Amino acid sequence: MIKLIKSTFFHELQTKKALCAFILKSEQLSIGKKCDEFEKRFAIWQKRKFCVLFNTGSSANLALIQALLNLGVIGKGSKIGFSGITWATNVMPLMQLGLEPIPIDVEVESLNVSPKTLEDSYNKNPFQCLFLTNLLGLSDDILGIKNFCQEKNILLLEDNCESLGSISNNIMLGNFGLASTFSFFVGHHMSAIEGGAVCTNDKDLNRELRMVRSHGWDRHLSKKEQKFLRLKHNISDFEAKYTFFDLAYNLRPTEITGFLGLHQLAFLHKTIKSRESNFNAFLTLLKNSAKFYPLNIKMNCTSNFAMPIICKAEVTKKKCIQLCKKKGIEIRPIVGGVMSDQPFFKKYITKTFYLPNSRLIHKNGFYFANNPELSQKEIKYIISTLSSI
Ligand SMILES: Cc1ncc(COP(=O)(O)O)c(C=O)c1O
Incomplete structure (x- = not known):
């Protein structure tokens, strides 16, 4: 896993x-x-x-x-x-x-x-x-x-x-x-x-x-x-x-x-560089698949925490969940999703908010690991698994 x-x-x-x-x-x-x-x-x-x-x-x-x-x-x-x-x-x-x-x-x-x-x-x-x-x-x-x-x-x-x-x-x-x-x-x-x-x-x-x-x-x-x-x-x-x-x-x-x-x-500089290079490798997955939304990030250093994937269709996300389970890749929802749709928020604030992009990301998105201990083999495995969708 x-x-x-x-x-x-x-x-x-x-x-x-x-x-x-x-x-x-x-x-x-x-x-x-x-x-x-x-x-x-x-x-x-x-x-x-x-x-x-x-x-x-x-x-x-x-x-x-x-x-x-x-x-x-x-x-x-x-x-x-x-x-x-x-x-x-x-x-x-x-x-x-x-x-x-x-x-x-x-x-x-x-x-x-x-x-x-x-x-x-x-x-x-x-x-x-x-x-x-x-x-x-x-x-x-x-x-x-x-x-x-x-x-x-x-x-x-x-x-x-x-x-x-x-x-x-x-x-x-x-x-x-x-x-x-x-x-x-x-x-x-x-x-x-x-x-x-x-x-x-x-x-x-x-x-x-x-x-x-x-x-x-x-x-x-x-x-x-x-x-x-x-x-x-x-x-x-x-x-x-x-x-x-x-x-x-x-x-x-x-x-x-x-x-x-x-x-x-003492290890921070090194671990950030690994996260950045893993992120750049994962970007090829988005570039080569028409099923996922591209990311457009213009930064000098992307110290990525976990790699997000936003599917264009909800059905693709469902397929990704099944495939990742079968292939042993842990995935989760994108952070806490739309916070104002969470039960604790709605309990106290009844107003509804117009957040179309956030809702799309929550509905069609997930993330998988980016950590400095990922091996090149694991990175390739994740990319090839998700590319097959
Ligand atoms: C954006 C953000 N803020 C705050 C926190 C809370 O940090 P902690 O888990 O150290 O309490 C987290 C935790 O992951 C987070 O992602």
């Missing part, structure tokens, strides 16, 4: 051995030096000033929205645009925190929001913020999206949980908006078993995220920031230990997350 995810880590055995040795010699396993070190190194890797490490990518999304509310950058009831196809925990925090989510259709040839779908949606129902998902390591004209947001004064955030390492217009995805989120769950570009992060250049957001991550206290702030807050609220250093300055959660990573993150970061 060619599974979506082959192993927990890249260089699995070496990583597990290193993890065992690290645990045995560590005095502290709760958040500490390894998390700090990872944050510094990942911020450099992502070319951002700040990185805040979380226990999951979903937590990073939740914390980002909470932090922006705490700072007053967005207000209760604000309208927030999001990608028609994304993951549940991109949208759930918007609903949980009293915002109004507005799905934006995506393009069939990129699976992502484009300046056109953004403008169409905005003209019908304007929003203050766009929480864009960079789906599957791909993007449409994200520079055009950024320009449109600037022109209309829309706050741009990126959910980059599926696109670590992708580059468009010579800029890494995750660096187009105020902040971006990442996931380090098994099977993502870099695994820390579970893990997530927010990257930003904004000092205030960095500070607020550290408080939202950890009970609303100030323990993970700089001395200067602590002094300012304690003076403002007239709190002694003794009382500060248990002072909760704003709404928060406990979404902290452990030292294991930090250690694994650092260990896997």
Whole structure:
């Protein structure tokens, strides 16, 4: 079986051995030096000033929205645009925190929001913020999206949980908006078993995220920031230990997350290059078959998460499902499909949205594995199997 995810880590055995040795010699396993070190190194890797490490990518999304509310950058009831196809925990925090989510259709040839779908949606129902998902390591004209947001004064955030390492217009995805989120769950570009992060250049957001991550206290702030807050609220250093300055959660990573993150970061460049070259090989499948929609991706690096196939007819998808089952190729629906058609969304929001492309992708699409451990033999096998449809 060619599974979506082959192993927990890249260089699995070496990583597990290193993890065992690290645990045995560590005095502290709760958040500490390894998390700090990872944050510094990942911020450099992502070319951002700040990185805040979380226990999951979903937590990073939740914390980002909470932090922006705490700072007053967005207000209760604000309208927030999001990608028609994304993951549940991109949208759930918007609903949980009293915002109004507005799905934006995506393009069939990129699976992502484009300046056109953004403008169409905005003209019908304007929003203050766009929480864009960079789906599957791909993007449409994200520079055009950024320009449109600037022109209309829309706050741009990126959910980059599926696109670590992708580059468009010579800029890494995750660096187009105020902040971006990442996931380090098994099977993502870099695994820390579970893990997530927010990257930003904004000092205030960095500070607020550290408080939202950890009970609303100030323990993970700089001395200067602590002094300012304690003076403002007239709190002694003794009382500060248990002072909760704003709404928060406990979404902290452990030292294991930090250690694994650092260990896997060393392989990241290599694994991204493999994903890119596998993706380019899989593109031949789309080019040579009239049964599938072509992809039109204009990026400098496509750090593909999994390979999407959109069939022109629903019957072709049904045939692909049967064939892949028979031939031992694991396939799944394209991410979470149309999020606004999911039961959790419809339970709370009864309005219907016009999302023809997203619905087509959901109805006729599926994806199969792209991971750095795929062999050339497996790549050829997948291509020849699906070409026979
Ligand atoms: C686009 C997107 N956002 C958020 C997440 C959540 O990340 P995690 O599984 O680390 O909570 C995922 C997970 O796959 C995702 O694909």
